Amino acid sequence: MERIKCTFSYDGTDFSGYQIQPNGRTVQEEFEKTLMKMHKGTPVKVTASGRTDRGVHALGQVIHFDSYLSIPIENWQRALNAMLPDDIFVKEVHKVTGSFHARYGVIEKEYRYFIHNSKEPDVFKRNHTVFIGNELDILAMKQACEHIVGTHDFSSFCAANSGVKGDKIRTIYHVSCEKDVDTIMFRFKGSGFLYNMVRILVGTLLEVGRGERNPTDLKQILQAKDRSCAGKTAPPQGLYLWNVKYESD
Amino acid sequence: MERIKCTFSYDGTDFSGYQIQPNGRTVQEEFEKTLMKMHKGTPVKVTASGRTDRGVHALGQVIHFDSYLSIPIENWQRALNAMLPDDIFVKEVHKVTGSFHARYGVIEKEYRYFIHNSKEPDVFKRNHTVFIGNELDILAMKQACEHIVGTHDFSSFCAANSGVKGDKIRTIYHVSCEKDVDTIMFRFKGSGFLYNMVRILVGTLLEVGRGERNPTDLKQILQAKDRSCAGKTAPPQGLYLWNVKYESD
Structure with missing residues (x-):
């Protein structure tokens, strides 16, 4: 074998x-x-x-x-x-080697999330991005991203019905938000992610982008350790499991 | 009304x-x-x-x-x-006005056809482009395009089972082939197009691109007025009805 x-x-x-x-x-x-x-x-x-x-x-x-x-x-x-x-x-x-394990051996995962931010939707992008017709405050979202980086208890950003066993502490190495023409890309790199964590983070960041929350709210949401304090779960079709790293790489 | x-x-x-x-x-x-x-x-x-x-x-x-x-x-x-x-x-x-007719009033149609020309296919492009893994001779295809422009009997480029009534003479104003990174785009503008005409033209141009035919073969294929002389019908998912022009525009 x-x-x-x-x-x-x-x-x-x-x-x-x-x-x-x-x-x-x-x-x-x-x-x-x-x-x-x-x-x-x-x-x-x-x-x-x-x-x-x-x-x-x-x-x-x-x-x-x-x-x-x-x-x-x-x-x-x-x-x-x-x-x-x-x-x-x-x-x-x-x-x-037989000691390699695709799940337990992960040392870093990267997810990306794509928003099509334009006046009108594009039928050809509908399954691979999420369309948002309103202007978003990119700078505010960038500022909010900084509060996510680090080692935190991400209970507020874990689906309530997750069934996650063990603690909800994860280390996030990198979070960014970039706009290029009509595409907004979020990047998340971390040691691991809880169930729906990236989608709840994006949903919350988008509320910052719409001016419904302040960038510093991310700090309080993390401290609350309560799912109901964070934003809505963003839709699935914008999310990509981008890369998985192993010690053996 | x-x-x-x-x-x-x-x-x-x-x-x-x-x-x-x-x-x-x-x-x-x-x-x-x-x-x-x-x-x-x-x-x-x-x-x-x-x-x-x-x-x-x-x-x-x-x-x-x-x-x-x-x-x-x-x-x-x-x-x-x-x-x-x-x-x-x-x-x-x-x-x-009541005299406008979406079909009979057309004075020009534009179709575009997109090829994803790369070493490896991309799952996210599979429904919106046609993947070709081999290198294609763009210059030869550009030369072949020139022979299509003009007023011709396009019988060779009409699906055999088309049921087209009347003549198969059409005027093509513009045909081009451009490569940008890993995307090849064909553009066709004309007074009208026969059933499957763009897809048979693209299928034939791709045979030129693969070196299976010469650019000047397009002239002989047109003259033959015989569907069996032209290339294969290219797949549908690369084809876009891009624009329709009316006198009233």
Whole structure:
């Protein structure tokens, strides 16, 4: 058996999220179906860096799985892409040691969130960005971003029904907000993220951008450790799991 | 009754084409359903500049319809967009005289066709461009484009099963091919286009780009007036009905 690490992108539009569920098409299911075909009917379980919700995209999701196939490593990418549906694309495949774990080995994750900020919506962007027709205060959002960086208890930014076990302390290394023509991009890098954390952060930052909150409110919201103090959860289609880092990289 | 001219975009991905058909969701059906609701159950027939096929997009499709509603013209756009599905977006609405006809009044149409020309496909572009992984000879395609401009019998570039009545002579004012980073854009402007004409032209130009044909072959293909002499029909998802011009504009 060999352990394989695989980095891939997917368009979340037509998936009911990453993780297998009884009803609805999922990324994990498509991957495991493909691997089962390659392994002549033997089920192969894949383990991801984490799940993504319905409608959320990935540029660099990472999974590992164990395979008895002796495919030269350089052929894995082509073999997988030939069989996977066209809304999943494998970008890199590596052999790793048995100690590699796609979920427990994560040392940093990056998410990005894209807003289409224009007078009129664009039908071609509707599944891959969130449209906002009003002007937003970019400077205020930049200032608010600074309060998120650091090690904090992010209870206020965790979905109430998350079922997260253990503490809600996470370290965020980088948060930024940049506007380029009619696209606003938020970037978040951190040691880990709670359930819906990025979407609640973006929802709250957008309330700052609309002038409904002050940039310094982020400090108080963090201190409150209460989900009801933060803003609305931003919609899924603007969110991308951008990159996952491991010690072995 | 007042005649309304309406310019709109749509993402063709989830439509079985523009024109109403017994099975499958169509742009015309969505529009007529919306208008029927606005007219309290009275059917309203819309007439378009022309149909588009399954998977083909539009930036500036034009329709006309007659309405008894006395909505101020500036409110039509908002009213329609509030009720239409989010893969159709109305860009402009004008009152026109009863002599305006969205199909018979066309004096020029522009189509564009987009190729994603890169080493690897991009899941986020798959419904809105056609992916080609090989390098293409842009200069040869540019040269081939020049032979298409002018008044010709385009029988070779008309789908064999088109049912087109009358002659197949059309005047093409402009054809170009430009590459910008990893995007190749073809532009076609003409008095009118036959069924599948742009897609067969693009399919043939791509064969020139791959070195399978010479740029001057376009001349002989036109002269042959035989569909089997031209290239394959390029896929629909790269094609956009970009703009429609009327004398009244």
